[in-house]
Amino acid sequence: MNIILASTSTLFSEQYLVYLKSEIIVLFKGVDEIIFIPFARPGGISHDNYTKKAAEFFASININVKGLHEFEDKATAISNAKGFFTGGGNTFLLVKTLHELSLMNVLKTTIEKGTPYLGCSAGSNIGGINMKTTNDMPIVYPPSFDCMGLVPFNINPHYLDPQPELHHNGETRETRILEFLTQNDIKVVGLREGNWIRRIGDQITVEGTQPTRIFERGKMPYEIAPQSSL
């Protein structure tokens, strides 16, 4: 496998995907065209407009982008693709669409054979075992929460430390993930913005600028440094 699962597409005050540019060039080395999966539709943007946004970035590294929604036979398009990028947005919408079109499994098996994959935010959630550690609002009802399991754990993108100065009684992110662990025995990687997971073959590491917070049943949450194995 050859994949990047990033916490976010965009760092504060930066342009789309720019902080990941050198990594993306390495990921897609020798690839001149990828399929973009626009189904998470952030802010309700159309599939066409979201694909244009991705295409603008990839033009800067000489990679052509086609939206998966443009293909009549999407499963064959996935099988034949040279690379994938799944953008962020709403994970419920993304997972519902992939399951309803019966694409989750063909995407998984194609990536497992070595086709490079980039996911950001919701696109990273679907690389985990299931989507039960997304931050997104359940605006639609997917037929299943199961995802691709490209890594043997779940991801919490945009991981956010407690903000006690807010004086707000909604649950902190840590509280939510600990609640998840009461119902599921699955490791959760709390991926702060600016960090990403890199899998090359069987080697899985966390990369980026910040430590990463790990949650496991029966253990206190703990931090690991950039470049640590997962």
Added chain:
Amino acid sequence: MNIILASTSTLFSEQYLVYLKSEIIVLFKGVDEIIFIPFARPGGISHDNYTKKAAEFFASININVKGLHEFEDKATAISNAKGFFTGGGNTFLLVKTLHELSLMNVLKTTIEKGTPYLGCSAGSNIGGINMKTTNDMPIVYPPSFDCMGLVPFNINPHYLDPQPELHHNGETRETRILEFLTQNDIKVVGLREGNWIRRIGDQITVEGTQPTRIFERGKMPYEIAPQSSL
């Protein structure tokens, strides 16, 4: 109907339910015992311990509390109850449990006949049409997102204004609710902490100390003052 759907159980630096005490006394006037629904299990607390927490508060206003989990025949217990309180926690866990035990509908019809109901946070979400505007993490997979529809709209409890100083690229609450409206034509009441919805018969108002933010498809979000009709 005679119900309160509150944004939160606890205000910052206050004790459990204290800010709502005078309202709760009015809601449960003439009632000496209520059923507490502990299924949302905040932080993974046990049903027994969560029920004790509620019972301690209600003892201060001379109301006895029994946990719904204590009854063998829960549907009959609901039908015969003199009042209900559903505490906060994880809405997915609450809704899954109510649907799997086939209790959502009997609870709805009993409340619609006039049995008083207090909900906080997740307990307020289930008073809406569906749970698609919860803030909670989908730690379990409910068989349906449908709720009781005690009011003709959805609720977003713990409504939080954008926090631009966070420099964080996760979606704001407003962005999430606007995404909901791209997929659903249902009014959403963004209930800030300290506010609650009061329904007496057919009259529905929003109460509390802060304005309330309303989201409707095709309109700009707008604010209404305390005591406004909904």
